[in-house]
Amino acid sequence: MYQYTDFDRQFVRNRADQYRDQLERNLAGTLTDDDFRPLRLQNGWYIQRYAPMLRVAVPYGELASSQLRVLAKIARDYDQPNAQVYQTAQTTQAKLGTAKLPTGYGHFTTRQNIQYNWIPLDKSADVMDLLASVDMHGIQTSGNCIRNITSDERAGIAVDELVDPRPFCEILRQWSTLHPEFAFLPRKFKFAVSGALEDRAATHWHDVGLHLLRNAAGDIGFKVLVGGGMGRTPVIASTIRDFLPWNQILNYLEAVVRVYNRWGRRDNMYKARIKILVKAEGQRFTDEVEAEYRQIIELDGAPHTITQDELDRVSASFVPPALQGDKPDSTQKVVQILRATAENDVEFSRWLKQNVAPHKNPDLRAVTLSFKRLGHAPGDATADQLDTAADLADQFSAGEVRVTHDQNLLLPWVRCDQLAELWHAARKAGLARSNIRLLTDMISCPGGDFCALANARSIPIAEAITERYQDMDELHDLGEIDLHISGCMNSCGHHHSGHIGILGIDKDGQEWYQVSLGGSDGSTLSGTPVPGKVVGPSFGAAEVPDVIEAVLDTYRRERRHAETFIATFRRVGMDPFKVAANSVRQTAMAELA
């Protein structure tokens, strides 16, 4: 992991001081709510339906166990609303059917951050101090600025990796932090960086997607994609540079963001993302970026050319941890023991298959702890579970975890001779469900139970589907399926890229759900990135699990041999799925089609 310098540490503390100054002025009435809003947003503080929400930055998903323990403490001690706030929330949500709103927990997001839903605003500055004590913050986790940078959950350990993206992510993080020119862009701006053959970071769906690669001469550089995004208008990013030398990436991105800052639309929030600009201007956008980049090089003197010294300095933080104890043993013996154990225990065998991934180091594995289980919203972790994850990280993974794009935690440094032991420990903690990448490993936003933007609740839909698909035999038989749920068009639950996407819609104060099929995040399994297609008019909440079941039954009927859901969908097309989905409809909402 990146090791903070004294400068980095002081910087985050200064930021916490600055936030406290702003909060105090706001509470004293000298900084109006309107003027305070963009400032608190750029520290991760939203005001949601019933209480503030804090989004903590987890740069490219990497967390130390010491940081996890502070996140647990925040969940335990601060994610607690006062009685009146909670009662108002619970009473209001009960009318919609939500039995009990959870408190005292964190929620992992698709952008590898963690959110809290109940921290009172008057305690917000204390929480920022607590975060700063372990080199954490909420800088630019919201607002119309460059957001937290996301990456491959297997960065630095993936067997298919060409270049480790983490040092570049960190250099980008520092460059984008409190950038004076780019704090008030037309709209939010998201980077995702990948350095592997497999795209595990949904790079085509980001404002800027960066692919690290080597050219024919063996030099390291970036392929630069710009203008992807979800929301009302899903757009797949365009490649504007096939190869940019690695040391020019900051100069080049300065050009991209400057053109966006100058040209991006500010008259209509729904047309303000860079995807709209790239679509509208086409080649003219690319030409302007290239012209601006040339001027940065020729006239400004390319001030942000990354030096080899700086890359080396940052890279030194990312050397693989020294493993404790005896040299781990991936020899035939260990493999045989694992295989024998797996043969005797179908659950362990399934866990090895779904939750354990290969590693650059053949003695090691990457293990995903599943935060997708009945009784908890997808990606929610209680204070105790956060502490447990920290303990597991210390015991089995050199004290490091990664927040994944799919809202789970990944242990990146697990010795393969400790897999059985880890499995027992994770199972005891309820985090060993072997559903990674299966139907119930769904992505879901917090939805209308918490979010002020949501049109409908997501969590009850996720829960109803999870409940219906508890049979592990059935789940494994269905195979790998991306199910993504968003409570509104802002698409935090990435419904556009799900093989099955569910979108919450409000119609006269009622919750309705649009179902789409065939979306892809751009991974090998999912194929060329593309938004899913809507099956028809929206469904009532009670109908949604039946629709999902009808769609999955259609898959089982149509599939050939070991064909995946998405492969079957691509081969047979929308029609049989559409017919099946619409056959369970009890109500007609044709006008919402």
Next chain:
Amino acid sequence: MKLIAANAHATGARGLNVINIANDADPRTLNLDGVERIDLNFPKFADGRAFSQAFLLRRRLGFKGEIRATGDVLIDQLVQMQRSGFDAAVLREDQNLDFAQRQFDRYQAFYQGDAVTVKPHFIADRVSTPATEGAAA
């Protein structure tokens, strides 16, 4: 940075050659010969186009005169204005100058280069020693 109270700002001061630029104009298309002061405008403080204009004027075009921030100018944006190339700001009427100075004193340095400090932190005054106390592992 020169901070100016709202009532002390004169748009066409004493024979000075001042131009106002709308925030969607490209400063590179203007004739700046003899111009002594350029007023840039923030219609809303969250409309950040004038930051890029100031950067281009100061850094790209090497404009030596005054670059003045006008419009919805709040003390919490002063530091980034200064870093982008502004050297004067007309504060919105309700702003309290008493709270302004401590915004400038807070950070000893920033990560990226800007219109004033050209080099990024990783080149200038690199302090590369890892933190000495209570680090997160």
